[in-house]
Amino acid sequence: MTDQATRDVLAPSAYVILGMIRLGRRSGYEIKQAVQLSIRFFWTISQAQIYPTLESLERSQLVQGHDEPQGRRPRRVYDLTPAGESALAAWLANDEPLPFELRDTGLLKIFFADLLDPQSALELVEKIQRRSRERVAQLQAIKPAGESIADDEGYAFPLITLRLGIAYHQAMADECTAIQQQLRSDARPKLTRPTDHQ
Amino acid sequence: MTDQATRDVLAPSAYVILGMIRLGRRSGYEIKQAVQLSIRFFWTISQAQIYPTLESLERSQLVQGHDEPQGRRPRRVYDLTPAGESALAAWLANDEPLPFELRDTGLLKIFFADLLDPQSALELVEKIQRRSRERVAQLQAIKPAGESIADDEGYAFPLITLRLGIAYHQAMADECTAIQQQLRSDARPKLTRPTDHQ
DNA sequence: TTCTCCATGTAAGTAGTTACATGATTGG
DNA sequence: CCAATCATGTAACTACTTACATGGAGAA
Numbered sequence: 513m514t515d516q517a518t519r520d521v522l523a524p525s526a527y528v529i530l531g532m533i534r535l536g537r538r539s540g541y542e543i544k545q546a547v548q549l550s551i552r553f554f555w556t557i558s559q560a561q562i563y564p565t566l567e568s569l570e571r572s573q574l575v576q577g578h579d580e581p582q583g584r585r586p587r588r589v590y591d592l593t594p595a596g597e598s599a600l601a602a603w604l605a606n607d608e609p610l611p612f613e614l615r616d617t618g619l620l621k622i623f624f625a626d627l628l629d630p631q632s633a634l635e636l637v638e639k640i641q642r643r644s645r646e647r648v649a650q651l652q653a654i655k656p657a658g659e660s661i662a663d664d665e666g667y668a669f670p671l672i673t674l675r676l677g678i679a680y681h682q683a684m685a686d687e688c689t690a691i692q693q694q695l696r697s698d699a700r701p702k703l704t705r706p707t708d709h710q
Numbered sequence: 711m712t713d714q715a716t717r718d719v720l721a722p723s724a725y726v727i728l729g730m731i732r733l734g735r736r737s738g739y740e741i742k743q744a745v746q747l748s749i750r751f752f753w754t755i756s757q758a759q760i761y762p763t764l765e766s767l768e769r770s771q772l773v774q775g776h777d778e779p780q781g782r783r784p785r786r787v788y789d790l791t792p793a794g795e796s797a798l799a800a801w802l803a804n805d806e807p808l809p810f811e812l813r814d815t816g817l818l819k820i821f822f823a824d825l826l827d828p829q830s831a832l833e834l835v836e837k838i839q840r841r842s843r844e845r846v847a848q849l850q851a852i853k854p855a856g857e858s859i860a861d862d863e864g865y866a867f868p869l870i871t872l873r874l875g876i877a878y879h880q881a882m883a884d885e886c887t888a889i890q891q892q893l894r895s896d897a898r899p900k901l902t903r904p905t906d907h908q
Numbered sequence: 909t910t911c912t913c914c915a916t917g918t919a920a921g922t923a924g925t926t927a928c929a930t931g932a933t934t935g936g
Numbered sequence: 937c938c939a940a941t942c943a944t945g946t947a948a949c950t951a952c953t954t955a956c957a958t959g960g961a962g963a964a
Contacts, residue, residue: 616811
């Protein structure tokens, strides 16, 4: 069996573009917007990356572009070709590992926080917690949009990525609470003489 | 007030290198190992990046290198200079936002999983769950090392990043369980006629 | 008229990777 | 003596970003 048939040919971002076009005929500009609205929490693409990728996808006949100017404003929209459909489906279904890359300056600083005084370290944990809580709030705010996409357009999985994102950041925020308690109790290991005059 | 005094001068990876040296005199090779052992789950540096960075840090007088060959094998170890100490402390204490970047192919595929048949989509969720569980197991396995660093060397925060990592991936795995249940119940919305002949 | 949004394009640069090369040392 | 590990170095490449530029369209 030729298991090289299951290898990815394109970069992940190219599949993102295919996927967004699959969800509806789109211009480069609209693809960028869709990314910002929906997957920016676990994937980003810059505008400068999208247009060249679209050109190369069209050269490989995975998408087909059509000029659809709005008045005198130029505009090119794209559809998937059958080859594009199968490339996308093959990528979704292949059994290669699922690369996961995280670059978190917050965790980095926590790792080295022994070099800070206890108070600053505690504030750092609080800052991470605020960041996670904000992220939870942002994701909660998108939820209605995700629900209407599920109900109206029949796409259920965007909402599921939202749930996973919320679960993630909620867990981080909760763990921060526990860590803060521990840090505060470590700070005064024996309460021999209470100094709580306020 | 000169708030430009609080701006980072170096790339985050340079602070990682400073931090690792701060935890103990180290060679480039040992820095790479320390990264692999401890922070690889939220930060990576390639070997090819470390040596040039060390050179530039030495040129800026933030670290001081000493040749310490082992026999005839060349080896250069580094210590922080006072300037390096303050640069690291300033970075840890500054109040700039904490960049957080995630690139998760798993979530990406989930997002587009409506294009898969229900069975494949379910398997994809299971695959994500396995990945998270493996990650939890890996982090749990490092825990004893983190505990001994806390107890023996007095560095408590590495263990805390471990806790946060475990909380994160545990939450993802748990949410995957809930998602699977929902997907399975969606698959047979009314159990009018059971087809379970096996 | 001015501002915001729509829409595309590109130049210049950075940050990072993989892959390879070299050679010493240690342990079995 | 062979394999694994220690230790450094670098060439070539890719992905990606920021910043800028251009200009039409619609709304206030």
